[in-house]
Amino acid sequence: MNRQLNRRRARFRFWRIAGGVSLVLSLLVLSGCALSTPAPTATPTKTKMPTFTPAPPTATPTEVPPTATETPVPTLEPPTATPEPPTATPEPPTATPVPPTATRPPATRAPVQPTAVPPPPAAPDPCANIGGDGCKWRVTGGPQFAANGGLELKLQFLFIHGGRNELQGLYFVWLEKDGVKLPVSDSVRSFTGNASQGPLGPYNYEYTMGVDKVPGNTVAGHYRMWVLDGNGERDSRDVEFDVPADQGQIWIRFDQS
Secondary structure, eight states, X not given: OXXXXXXXXXXXXXXXXXXXXXXXXXXXXXXXXXHHSOOOOSOOOOOOOOOOOXXXXXSOOOOOOOSXXXXXXXXXXXXXXXXXXXXXXXXXXXXXXXXXXXXXXXXOOOOOOOOOOOXXXXXOOTTTTSSTTSSOBEEXXXXXXXXXXXXXXXEEEEEEETTTTEEOOSOEEEEEETTEEOOOOTTOOOOOSSOEEOSSSEESEEEEEEGGGSGGGSSOXXXXXXXXXXXXXXXXXXXXXXXXXXXXXXXXXXEOO
16 A cells, blocks of 8 residues: 555656646747747837736646545554553562671581590498408398397397308307497307207397396397407498387397308
C-alpha cells in the first residue's frame, strides 16, 4: 500500500510540473510575437502604454486526476493502553548469611594431656602396726552369751586352725570393760589335744573372775579384747561386744586358717 501511494504522489507531481512548464512556454511565445509587431505610423502622442495583458493560453493544461482516488494513508493511532512489561516482583530475600567479621583466628592451644588420676589410696591395713602377727586370728563364731546368775564373768574360747581342724595352744586374751583393763592372768593359756564342751560350744581356753573384779560390780557393759601369743604379742584385731545383764557366760571361736 505504501508503494501505491508513493506512485500516485509521483504522478501528481509530474503533471503539476508539466502544466507549469507548458504555461511558461506559452507566455514566452506570446511575448515574442508582441515584440516583433511594428509600431503604428500615427502621430505619436504621449500616451500611456497599455498594460500588456497576455492572452490566456489556448490550451490550458488541466491536471488529469488520477484514475484511482488517492487513498489517504491511515494514521496509526497509538494504542490506548500500551502494555507495560510486567514488573518482576522481587522475591523476599532469604536469610542472607552475614559474612563473618574478619577476626583474628583463635590461638591454637596445645591439647592438654589428661592428667593421670592416681589410684585411690589403699584403705589402711587394720592389721598393720599392731604388733605380733597382726591379724593372725579372726572371729569365725560368736560372741554368744548365756545367763549364769550375773555373779561372775566366765570366758570360754576356742582357738583352732580350721583348715586342719587342729586346736592351737599357748594363746590368751587382753580384756577391757568400759576402757578399764581386767585382771586376766597370762598364766592361763589355750591347750591342745581335745576340746572341752561348754553350754555354747567347744572350747580350749577358759578363764573366770568374780564381779568384784569387774568395774561396776556387774557383768553388763561394753567390752574390748584382742588375742596375745605366747610371747605376749598381739595376734588379732580388736574384738568389741556388749554383755547383757546377768549373762556373764561368753563364747567365741577364733580361727587362724
